[in-house]
Amino acid sequence: GFGFFRNILGNKVLSEEDLDKALAGMKDHLMKKNVAPEVAQHLCDVVSKSLVGRKTGSWTPIEKTVRAAMEDALRKILTPSTSVDLLHEIQRLKLANPPRPYVISVVGVNGVGKSTNLSKIAFWLLQNNLKLLIAACDTFRSGAVEQLRVHAQNLKKLTEREGGEIELFEKGYGKDAANIARDAITYGRERGFDVVLIDTAGRRHNDTRLMSSLEKFAKYANPDKIVMVGEALVGTDSVQQARNFNAAFGPSRNLDFFLISKCDTVGDMIGSMVNMTYSTGIPVLFVGTGQMYTDLRTLSVSWAVNMLMG
Amino acid sequence: MVLADLGRRINAAMADLTRSNVVDEKVLDSMLKEICMALLESDVNVKLVSTLRANIKKKINLKDQAPGVNRRRLVQKTVFDELCALVDCQSEDGDSASAFKPKKGRSSVIMFVGLQGAGKTTSCTKLALWYQRRGFKVGLVCADTFRAGAFDQLKQNATKAKVPYYGSYTETDPVAVAAAGVARFKSEKFDIIIVDTSGRHRQEEELFAEMVQISKAVKPDQTIMVLDATIGQAAESQSKAFKESSDFGAIILTKMDGHAKGGGAISAVAATRTPIVFIGTGEHIHDLEPFTPTQFISKLLGMGDIKGLVDH
Numbered sequence: 001g002f003g004f005f006r007n008i009l010g011n012k013v014l015s016e017e018d019l020d021k022a023l024a025g026m027k028d029h030l031m032k033k034n035v036a037p038e039v040a041q042h043l044c045d046v047v048s049k050s051l052v053g054r055k056t057g058s059w060t061p062i063e064k065t066v067r068a069a070m071e072d073a074l075r076k077i078l079t080p081s082t083s084v085d086l087l088h089e090i091q092r093l094k095l096a097n098p099p100r101p102y103v104i105s106v107v108g109v110n111g112v113g114k115s116t117n118l119s120k121i122a123f124w125l126l127q128n129n130l131k132l133l134i135a136a137c138d139t140f141r142s143g144a145v146e147q148l149r150v151h152a153q154n155l156k157k158l159t160e161r162e163g164g165e166i167e168l169f170e171k172g173y174g175k176d177a178a179n180i181a182r183d184a185i186t187y188g189r190e191r192g193f194d195v196v197l198i199d200t201a202g203r204r205h206n207d208t209r210l211m212s213s214l215e216k217f218a219k220y221a222n223p224d225k226i227v228m229v230g231e232a233l234v235g236t237d238s239v240q241q242a243r244n245f246n247a248a249f250g251p252s253r254n255l256d257f258f259l260i261s262k263c264d265t266v267g268d269m270i271g272s273m274v275n276m277t278y279s280t281g282i283p284v285l286f287v288g289t290g291q292m293y294t295d296l297r298t299l300s301v302s303w304a305v306n307m308l309m310g
Numbered sequence: 311m312v313l314a315d316l317g318r319r320i321n322a323a324m325a326d327l328t329r330s331n332v333v334d335e336k337v338l339d340s341m342l343k344e345i346c347m348a349l350l351e352s353d354v355n356v357k358l359v360s361t362l363r364a365n366i367k368k369k370i371n372l373k374d375q376a377p378g379v380n381r382r383r384l385v386q387k388t389v390f391d392e393l394c395a396l397v398d399c400q401s402e403d404g405d406s407a408s409a410f411k412p413k414k415g416r417s418s419v420i421m422f423v424g425l426q427g428a429g430k431t432t433s434c435t436k437l438a439l440w441y442q443r444r445g446f447k448v449g450l451v452c453a454d455t456f457r458a459g460a461f462d463q464l465k466q467n468a469t470k471a472k473v474p475y476y477g478s479y480t481e482t483d484p485v486a487v488a489a490a491g492v493a494r495f496k497s498e499k500f501d502i503i504i505v506d507t508s509g510r511h512r513q514e515e516e517l518f519a520e521m522v523q524i525s526k527a528v529k530p531d532q533t534i535m536v537l538d539a540t541i542g543q544a545a546e547s548q549s550k551a552f553k554e555s556s557d558f559g560a561i562i563l564t565k566m567d568g569h570a571k572g573g574g575a576i577s578a579v580a581a582t583r584t585p586i587v588f589i590g591t592g593e594h595i596h597d598l599e600p601f602t603p604t605q606f607i608s609k610l611l612g613m614g615d616i617k618g619l620v621d622h
């Protein structure tokens with residue numbers, strides 16, 4: 001009779017075997033979007049668990065049921081458990097007695113876009129009438145200090161007419177980053193800055209010497225927010241990058257959120273943000289979408305899910 | 311390091327094959343599955359992996375093999391050949407004959423291109439130093455007029471390496487700076503002139519047009535694409551697009567001191583049929599090593615049983 005149709009078109013109690021083929025296709029699909037195999041497998045397991053034993057809706061093919069469950073699983077991974085309102089937190093410190101500057105620092109591997117996206121955050125804060133100090137704590141990479149000086153100058157020019165206030169704190173090259181960060185914060189407090197933005201040097205997440213210096217950095221600078229910049233281009237290494245950076249600040253300190261840069265360079269292959277949130281439970285707050293100061297967005301989870309499922 | 315890890319897994323899968331007494335479809339399938347997993351976890355392009363798998367299965371075709379054939383050897387050789395085909399990119403241009411070889415007393419121009427933050431500026435200086443230590447007179451030109459601090463970065467690197475450099479704080483047209491720098495070093499009879507350019511990506515047409523213009527202005531003898539070893543699934547489409555616009559003839563793979571397995575780069579090599587010539591292994595100016603495909607393959611496959619196959 002209609003057994004065959006029932007099989008495809010729903011009203012069927014799903015078994016693991018029913019799901020296998022659809023899930024294998026789904027896993028492949030996710031890996032093409034730059035989701036790491038390990039993470040894609042996890043997502044498929046979650047979907048399988050949620051569906052086995054359940055009855056599909058009438059006239060609903062298995063593929064469609066699996067799709068909907070996968071969208072849910074992705075949404076869960078990408079949605080932060082607590083919301084962050086940076087501007088509100090900054091205002092609170094500004095009005096505290098005594099006031100102190102809010103400290104944000106960026107960390108991450110080499111060349112991902114830390115300094116550029118720090119400048120984009122600066123632009124956004126300037127537009128919200130906050131007085132900014134940028135601390136040049138990458139004392140290693142050639143041109144790192146000059147790069148920030150140019151950004152600070154540009155941003156000043158861009159916002160001067162609306163009263164934008166921004167200054168660069170730098171001690172040149174070769175000195176200890178943690179010490180400079182601490183001095184910058186003291187300087188910022190004494191001179192009434194609202195926010196101190198700290199740039200740090202890029203480092204490989206498997207470089208134990210450079211990674212261990214982050215613990216001292218977190219102790220000295222004690223930032224209100226530590227932002228890891230991860231790039232959308234990176235593949236499976238994103239899993240370990242996120243884990244190692246999240247573990248680098250000692251037992252009592254974690255990353256606060258990710259900024260995923262270069263989202264404009266990967267089309268819909270935005271899987272690296274799934275890898276990073278999956279492996280740490282740390283949320284993505286911002287995405288970088290270009291090389292201009294305005295190319296910064298807060299993450300829209302539904303946009304991301306659409307990209308990944310499309 | 312990096313590729314050895316991938317090699318170890320592939321080698322283990324091959325060793326399993328060697329251990330089992332009968333080589334049937336089941337054994338073959340499980341070995342292929344292992345190899346494909348290892349490749350996927352190293353960021354090799356998903357489509358490339360399934361093509362590889364299908365090709366191997368088709369070539370081996372166990373059912374139709376005559377009883378006398380050494381199946382184990384056949385499987386190993388097929389896997390080896392297919393992996394080679396994946397990374398062996400000398401074939402199209404007819405081996406090293408067409409490879410870039412600079413000559414003293416004649417100016418050669420090398421232009422660097424690549425995605426944002428890949429390591430172009432750093433690798434430029436490394437390569438300049440590499441040639442300089444081999445007796446060439448080398449100059450560096452900064453044609454990145456976009457990135458903040460780009461000229462300072464190149465200048466400080468070049469100063470560290472004691473390599474002459476050219477650039478401008480005021481000129482905003484990268485084509486003009488590139489042309490002026492190359493002309494200057496040519497008139498001073500430099501052997502090798504290396505031109506650094508800004509990072510770009512295929513989604514922004516204007517940036518690619520700019521790259522083509524710089525290339526027209528400096529007429530490079532060699533264009534090198536710099537690729538980050540951690541790149542994932544976007545490697546194929548980005549490198550293909552760079553190939554079409556800049557026709558780069560070599561790849562430098564950076565950040566090989568990291569954890570990444572470099573599979574994205576394998577995909578880029580396969581997609582563009584362009585060889586990797588150097589790898590970057592750190593942030594310092596001496597962290598550069600030459601790279602050869604045979605080394606790559608033997609590293610990929612490890613030693614032991616497979617070694618005999620290399621010499622056929």
Ligand SMILES: Nc1nc2c(ncn2[C@@H]2O[C@H](COP(=O)(O)OP(=O)(O)OP(=O)(O)O)[C@@H](O)[C@H]2O)c(=O)[nH]1
Pocket residue numbers: 108109110111112113114115116117138141144200201202203261262263264265287288289290291295426427457509511
């Ligand atoms: N297309 C695109 N490029 C970006 C984005 N964010 C940063 N970049 C580019 O990436 C390159 C590297 O950026 P930087 O900010 O210098 O990176 P970094 O992490 O500070 O680098 P190091 O300090 O050397 O480790 C630059 O060319 C930036 O313009 C983005 O969202 N999209």
Ligand SMILES: Nc1nc2c(ncn2[C@@H]2O[C@H](COP(=O)(O)OP(=O)(O)OP(=O)(O)O)[C@@H](O)[C@H]2O)c(=O)[nH]1
Pocket residue numbers: 110111141202204424425426427428429430431432433454457507508509510536564565566567568589590591592593597
């Ligand atoms: N660990 C490691 N870091 C590297 C290597 N090569 C480059 N880097 C680092 O990667 C970052 C980016 O390098 P750059 O040379 O500025 O990259 P770029 O391609 O010129 O960047 P744009 O000009 O902004 O596109 C810097 O922090 C470098 O120190 C390498 O082989 N290993």
Ligand SMILES: [Mg+2]
Pocket residue numbers: 114115116138144199200201202
């Ligand atoms: Mg930086």
Ligand SMILES: [Mg+2]
Pocket residue numbers: 430431432454457460506507508509
């Ligand atoms: Mg550069």
